[in-house]
Amino acid sequence: MAARLRLFLVLIGLLAAALAPTSGAFAHAALNGASPADGSVLPSAPSELTLTFSEPVSPLALRLIGPDGQARPLDRYQLRDQMLVISAPGALGAGTHVLSWRVVSADGHPVGGSVLFSIGAPSATAPIAEAQAGVSVRILLWASRVALYLGLFIGCGGAVFAAWVAPLPPAARSGINAALLLGLAALPTSLGAQGLDALGADLGALLQPTVWRAALATSLSLMLAIAAVALATGFLALWSAGLAGRIAGLLGAGLAGLALASSGHASAASPQALMRPAVFLHVAGVALWAGALLPLAKALNKPDAAATLRRFSSRIPAVIAMLLGSGLVLAVVQVERPAGLIETSYGRVLLAKLGLVALVMGLAAFNRWRQTSQVEAGRLSARRVMARIVTVELALMLAIFGTAALWRFTPPPRALAIASAQPATIHIHTLKAMADMTLTQGRAGPVAIAIVLMNGEFGPLPAKELSLSFANAAAGIEAIERPAIRGTDGVWRIEGLSLPRPGRWSVELAILISDFEMIRLTETVEIRP
Template identity: 55%
Template sequence: MTRQLRLILVLLGLALASLATAGQALAHAALTKTVPADGAVVASAPGEFSLSFSEPVAPLVLNLIGPDGTSRALTRFALADRTLTIIAPADLAHGTHILSWRVVSEDGHPVGGSVLFSVGAPSAAPAITANQTEPAVRIALWLGKLGLYLGLALGIGGVAFMVWIAPIPATARRPIAGFLVLGLLSLPVAFAAQGLDALALPLSGALEPAAWQAAAASSFGRTALVVGLALLVALIALRMPDQSGRLVAILGWLGAGTALAASGHASAAEPQMLTRSAVFLHAVGMAGWAGALLPLAFGLRQPEGVQALRRFSRRIPALLLAIVLSGLALAIVQVEHPQALLTTAYGLVLTGKLVLVAMLIGLGAFNRYRLTHAAASGRASARPLLTRIIAAEIAIVVAIVAVVALWRFTPPPRALAAAAAQPATVHIHTDKAMADISVTPGRTGPVTITVSLLDGQFGSLAAKELRLALSRPEAGIEPIERQAAKQADGSWQVGNLTLPVAGRWTIELEILVSDFEMTRLKDTLDIRP
């Protein structure tokens, strides 16, 4: 077994193990606001619900579970920018309801959750089962992505060789066609797994129409359409005469960039004009670089192969510059802070990719400055050594593609930051007074606390003063007391407050209703790390 094959097998084994043991994938779009708010108690049944997200989404499954545990599908809704407005049933009973939702974000990743609210007064919360994607589906999705990316990089990239370097050697056409066919065969696997993941269905549901419909409704549906056409166009170009084949190959090459820019977490980031353009340029550049390796390796067996190698050596710096600049732009948008490279799953995948790319550049530089001239001069040992090094480069390309396919399961740090910025909320309900409390952000560190007060009949509560205290006795933290300031909209606010530790905090409100009446409310809320 060659060293290159061992490298590929080790990487594939590690990737499969990480997918099989991973928990549910974290969401890439964060829920930013709900109406009614999570935990709220409303006086009468609402006519509609709304869910607002940090990124555009498309609904997959919307259910309302009533106090008696009965689940009803919600099929009437409207999308406006990043807000999903859902028409509520007309006969909502008093008590606690759960709005269960599952949507697919613009980057193609499913997001799910639930919102609990009560009509009139709280009751026992109905049971709800969390949906999770099984490991077999994640593995199938990764394998499908791996095959697609190999088809783009070594298949379409191999055909692109005739566009910017030289005609493809006859001996290289068959392996390039093999990678194109691999991409086409992987397309339905990735598509079905995308739908299964979106609906949290088991692998046995791969033939269910709902899974394919969910995949088509996601942004990956656009990518699948474009990548399928690009692979077919590249196959056609491979079988055409060189002159006409080059024209058709350009379409396939550009199609590879367009397909990856159509979906994915990088393309979904703002500003879209920058990120989608950067993804397109990065994909086209990487396909051109990686795809040239197979034709070069087979071409070196012929005398004219050295000329193609020299032409590649002269032109690759411009392509590398485009790859580096576009990759840097995407990394700045996605990672935000350098420490995230080692503290997040996304950053670790990116770091692994960068290490492999550095190895690839190192081998390429050795070829360019030490072996290309020697091979052109006719040195007998140069060509076999060049061929072996290019084979090692191809193995590294496969490793890079396998690592990149893991990004499907790792939310970028920008998405984690958006989720971390969401507030922690609690609703306190008594006969005399009610309070909606929001702690922003809902994690350790500096926070702002906003309190909205109502009386026991859902009318406004004209308080004279509001004082709050937060404590966490389990961590040895005695009450932190603050006087709240009344805002123009009638709410009360406390700023310049720092919560040092995560966990369940006790919050107590002292509401001075009049000079002779004081009302106290008390509950707990969870603060994230």
């Protein structure tokens, strides 16, 4: 009992840590740059607003909140690869404005944030952007994901056991049916929770049509559609006999793998030709193993338990090999380096899951090498001991499902590394001159800078010289000046510049047009740690 209590407390602790509100640093798609920059003060209203992300995104909700607190929807925008270009509404007054954005990243997860900028001068009190979805929505997301896992793994996997290993005892059949029903109930719940999270709404908005439209715009809708077919196929396998039942059972487990391979962190990772098959094999392996535990525990109470155990034991080694091999591939790609296991929430959840898996493996090994021969010899006491151990395995497997569901809120180290390595970008737009500047990498340390100069009509800007200066007043760093060198492609570059501290840096471009004309452009850029 004490061991089960400790396991429960560990899972609750992980859940609380993962469901706690997180900052943008842990987003699934990171905002690399914005124009106007966050905190900037503009002399006049901009004609467009740009957001540059670490990966392509799809907008869910874009709003501009004025100094008076009134929010205006922004529905005129263009997607240019990783950049979202938004047409600014007219008649923007002086004061502080908040660009509130919410997008869905390539892995199907919503990401939100806000950018503040002022026209003329900052307002005495900045308007308040809308809050993200609360803890109650996150709990609903987690609970619905666990319920879906129960349906796909215990339900569809149990149907495979019934079709390929042995008929289900009545108690096991009831449990498998309940798992499939729970999985079906989780489908609309998951979709609604996804819509709430996508829009940053609370539970009270669940019945609003916009919530469901937002959910259908994410890749989760495809995953849930495939999962629905998988669950229905699981029911078909339970109700069918002979060859039809066997085909339906395998098809249900395969569709479970296909469902989870269609959306999520791993499915969005590269190379997808490796990752999607690895997710498919891993999920199918989990279903075949986890789904067999409840039927096996109940079958061990029957006189013909030895025959059932023999058939199960002959099939499960290949399943475990597939499960471990695919899991290793997923872990290596997602975590990338051992330090990621400790430094990131994703890695810590993975360690917790691996600890639970190790316990299950240890119990399974004990059953196989110490108990199986005794059960096959007909010893009643051995059957009872094995049945209890398999029941504990099932409880640990449920804890694994709960732990794995926390990954919904924890981007993998791979995604965080990609986001941190992305360049920082600046677009400066004036009547006389414009500049597109890219800093690679956009974090503290050595950076390489590329600048494209244009005139006010987006044509080439002939310049004799260009120099840049960077300063960080908050960190007490005075201007760092460097001349830029123009390449044969017309791009001005600076190599070997080091920005020693993260934070907001002011940038000034001094563009020498002729001996009598100098244009100066100023902007700020956020340098990540």
